[in-house]
Amino acid sequence: MNRAIKSRLSTSEMNYFPDEVIEHIFDFIASHRDRNSISLVNKSWHKIERYSRHQVFIGNCYAISPERLIRRFPCLRSLTLKGKPHFADFNLVPHEWGGFLHPWIDALAKGRVGLEELRLKRMVVSDESLELLSRSFVSFKSLVLVSCDGFTTDGLASVAANCRHLRELDLQENEIDDHRGQWLNCFPDTCTTLVSLNFACLKGETNLAALERLVARSPNLKSLKVNRAVPLEALTRLMSCAPQLVDLGVGCYENEPEPESFAKLMAAIKKCTLLRSLSGFSEVAPVCLTAFYPICENLTSLNLSYAAELQGNHLIEFVQFCKRVQRLWILDSIGDKGLEIVASSCKELQELRVFPSDPHDEEDNNTAVTEVGLVAISAGCPKLHSILYFCKQMTNEALITVARNCPNFIRFRLCILEPNKPDPITSQSLDEGFGAIVQACKGLRRLSVSGLLTDKVFLYIGMYAEQLEMLSIAFAGDTDKGMLYVLNGCKKLRKLEIRDSPFGNAALLADVGKYETMRSLWMSSCEVTLGGCKRLARNAPWLNVEIINENESGRMERNEEDEREKVDRLYLYRTVVGTRRDAPPCVTIL
Amino acid sequence: MAYEKVNEINLKDTELRLGLPGTEQVKEEQEVSCVRSNKRQYQSDNEEASTPPTKTQIVGWPPVRSYRKNNNSVSYVKVSMDGAPYLRKIDLKTYKNYPELLKELENMFKFTIGEYSEREGYKGSEVVPTYEDKDGDWMLVGDVPWDMFSSSCKRLRIMKGSDALALDSAL
Numbered sequence: 001m002n003r004a005i006k007s008r009l010s011t012s013e014m015n016y017f018p019d020e021v022i023e024h025i026f027d028f029i030a031s032h033r034d035r036n037s038i039s040l041v042n043k044s045w046h047k048i049e050r051y052s053r054h055q056v057f058i059g060n061c062y063a064i065s066p067e068r069l070i071r072r073f074p075c076l077r078s079l080t081l082k083g084k085p086h087f088a089d090f091n092l093v094p095h096e097w098g099g100f101l102h103p104w105i106d107a108l109a110k111g112r113v114g115l116e117e118l119r120l121k122r123m124v125v126s127d128e129s130l131e132l133l134s135r136s137f138v139s140f141k142s143l144v145l146v147s148c149d150g151f152t153t154d155g156l157a158s159v160a161a162n163c164r165h166l167r168e169l170d171l172q173e174n175e176i177d178d179h180r181g182q183w184l185n186c187f188p189d190t191c192t193t194l195v196s197l198n199f200a201c202l203k204g205e206t207n208l209a210a211l212e213r214l215v216a217r218s219p220n221l222k223s224l225k226v227n228r229a230v231p232l233e234a235l236t237r238l239m240s241c242a243p244q245l246v247d248l249g250v251g252c253y254e255n256e257p258e259p260e261s262f263a264k265l266m267a268a269i270k271k272c273t274l275l276r277s278l279s280g281f282s283e284v285a286p287v288c289l290t291a292f293y294p295i296c297e298n299l300t301s302l303n304l305s306y307a308a309e310l311q312g313n314h315l316i317e318f319v320q321f322c323k324r325v326q327r328l329w330i331l332d333s334i335g336d337k338g339l340e341i342v343a344s345s346c347k348e349l350q351e352l353r354v355f356p357s358d359p360h361d362e363e364d365n366n367t368a369v370t371e372v373g374l375v376a377i378s379a380g381c382p383k384l385h386s387i388l389y390f391c392k393q394m395t396n397e398a399l400i401t402v403a404r405n406c407p408n409f410i411r412f413r414l415c416i417l418e419p420n421k422p423d424p425i426t427s428q429s430l431d432e433g434f435g436a437i438v439q440a441c442k443g444l445r446r447l448s449v450s451g452l453l454t455d456k457v458f459l460y461i462g463m464y465a466e467q468l469e470m471l472s473i474a475f476a477g478d479t480d481k482g483m484l485y486v487l488n489g490c491k492k493l494r495k496l497e498i499r500d501s502p503f504g505n506a507a508l509l510a511d512v513g514k515y516e517t518m519r520s521l522w523m524s525s526c527e528v529t530l531g532g533c534k535r536l537a538r539n540a541p542w543l544n545v546e547i548i549n550e551n552e553s554g555r556m557e558r559n560e561e562d563e564r565e566k567v568d569r570l571y572l573y574r575t576v577v578g579t580r581r582d583a584p585p586c587v588t589i590l
Numbered sequence: 591m592a593y594e595k596v597n598e599i600n601l602k603d604t605e606l607r608l609g610l611p612g613t614e615q616v617k618e619e620q621e622v623s624c625v626r627s628n629k630r631q632y633q634s635d636n637e638e639a640s641t642p643p644t645k646t647q648i649v650g651w652p653p654v655r656s657y658r659k660n661n662n663s664v665s666y667v668k669v670s671m672d673g674a675p676y677l678r679k680i681d682l683k684t685y686k687n688y689p690e691l692l693k694e695l696e697n698m699f700k701f702t703i704g705e706y707s708e709r710e711g712y713k714g715s716e717v718v719p720t721y722e723d724k725d726g727d728w729m730l731v732g733d734v735p736w737d738m739f740s741s742s743c744k745r746l747r748i749m750k751g752s753d754a755l756a757l758d759s760a761l
Contacts, residue, residue: 090651359654359659499650
């Protein structure tokens with residue numbers, strides 16, 4: 001909250017203002033954290049804030065219940081919910097673990113909440129929930145689903161058919177059962193309000209005629225991301241009737257097109273002068289990519305990370321013309337040389353993600369990137385603040401250089417593909433390299449470490465990473481001290497996720513109160529035992545301590561428990577509503 | 591047929607055969623009415639005697655979303671030819687049978703290949719097309735039914751010279 005406002009208006013003065021005026025002032029405060037702070041000032045402010053809060057963010061759907069949410073914020077319009085822990089992305093969480101949307105929709109519907117926007121991440125969504133959603137909220141405008149599963153295109157059909165004022169339907173990387181139905185046909189002819197439509201993750205065929213009609217009657221459409229099944233000719237027609245597009249996701253074009261088709265495509269692309277963001281390309285023949293050259297210079301966001309077969313040289317040819325790109329997601333097929341070219345061409349770059357084209361090194365290819373590419377980027381791109389980098393190797397020297405070049409990192413996620421890999425030149429651990437990063441990057445909020453690491457790197461992290469909120473650790477550390485350095489040092493830590501590291505009960509239990517300041521802790525394949533977890537659960541009733549068993553055969557029988565047994569997966573989180581009742585058999589909540 | 595031990599697995603245990611459990615069927619050659627493994631023993635000068643160790647894959651590593659992993663795994667396989675300086679990639683889905691595939695390979699790498707016969711392999715060819723399957727075994731292209739091949743083939747290698755002869759004669 002603005003310090004000037006704070007100092008000028010003391011609470012006693014503000015109490016002379018009518019509520020509406022105070023509420024109006026609160027309208028200027030958007031950040032959740034600031035809003036939370038305001039609500040703690042006094043009862044009056046708490047009440048005003050409650051009724052004027054329209055947007056709520058819930059980072060862990062089990063931290064609170066829908067009923068309590070609605071009781072406190074009855075005027076809720078926009079809700080963000082996150083379900084499964086992050087490592088669910090990598091198959092470390094059983095499918096049926098939880099994160100069900102239905103109770104939320106049910107409660108919101110019963111509470112007659114005027115819901116307009118819903119953003120979900122890693123939640124289990126059912127067709128029934130989507131149907132209920134579509135019928136319960138008259139003003140519903142925006143549905144964004146990220147990494148969710150459990151539903152089919154039938155659910156989408158309900159949303160299309162019943163949400164009269166739908167502006168946004170954004171499906172990002174969800175597992176959706178495609179019934180190859182006619183969900184696109186379900187948008188009524190009267191629906192002309194679409195601003196954003198993203199169905200790139202649908203695997204089935206698309207009713208092209210329905211799609212074209214929909215786009216044609218949506219003059220406000222700014223963002224369109226289609227799936228693989230939209231061929232080149234159809235894309236051309238879509239772009240022709242939507243030249244106002246700002247954000248485009250294309251399909252799969254692995255074959256070279258006929259010259260006439262190609263010419264038409266180029267003509268359509270040229271007209272899209274407002275296009276700033278390009279993605280899709282689940283496969284693309286090089287010549288198809290060249291059709292987009294006319295608008296390269298305008299792009300601020302480019303995602304070519306799904307084009308696994310696109311060779312490095314073609315990738316480089318394209319990217320080097322994208323001189324204004326700020327957000328770039330690509331595959332490591334670009335190579336170090338390619339990254340050097342990016343560094344010299346893309347001076348506006350802020351966020352870079354380099355994904356592995358061959359995650360399991362099945363092909364023994366040599367095109368993966370190394371420390372050379374990272375150093376080049378850090379040297380050439382002064383505005384870089386976020387990076388996700390999968391690479392074959394990394395050196396301390398490189399990391400130290402990167403730290404010096406880029407002290408502005410907010411997110412630094414490095415994944416060296418081979419676990420425990422040391423600095424190939426010195427054969428040492430990468431403690432010093434990561435140490436340099438945390439020391440230089442005073443604003444670092446998110447960090448993922450990899451490679452050979454001892455307890456020392458965690459000492460550095462605890463000492464220097466003052467703003468760190470999220471830390472991901474894999475195959476690192478030597479003793480409990482490592483984890484303790486982090487828990488004691490990182491005051492702003494909210495999420496800690498650890499796998500395959502030798503941290504045990506001593507670290508887990510040293511400061512139980514710490515977990516109340518955090519959203520969650522994940523530990524898998526570490527040294528914590530059942531006994532340690534039980535002790536933690538006893539001492540911290542405000543936590544849900546979940547043990548996820550390896551074999552999902554059933555809950556642990558009391559008489560079979562061995563306190564010394566190592567826990568396969570531990571997930572704990574603070575909550576105000578106690579033990580959840582929807583846990584599957586493979587999850588035991590202590 | 592003498593069953594050998596490959597990688598500590600007694601091949602006899604992995605054999606699929608007709609017959610009631612407990613009965614022994616000893617036949618010199620069996621008609622292939624059911625799908626069975628027809629792995630020839632193969633050794634090359636350039637590779638180690640044992641099959642290359644498959645990398646043990648760690649669950650959830652590297653940390654790439656399954657959505658992304660599934661998206662990126664296509665049915666393209668790499669094709670190499672001994673002596674050729676380049677690799678090519680082909681999408682096995684685009685071929686319906688062996689003749690189509692072999693014709694394409696011939697075009698790609700400019701060689702001619704002889705007739706394939708189950709007993710004698712590619713007798714009389716200067717080259718022999720081989721492939722690595724899901725289990726890491728090197729097989730002769732054509733040994734198994736097409737569908738089985740196209741779903742289990744991980745990469746192709748066109749072998750030349752003495753290696754080719756060694757494979758051919760190993761039965």
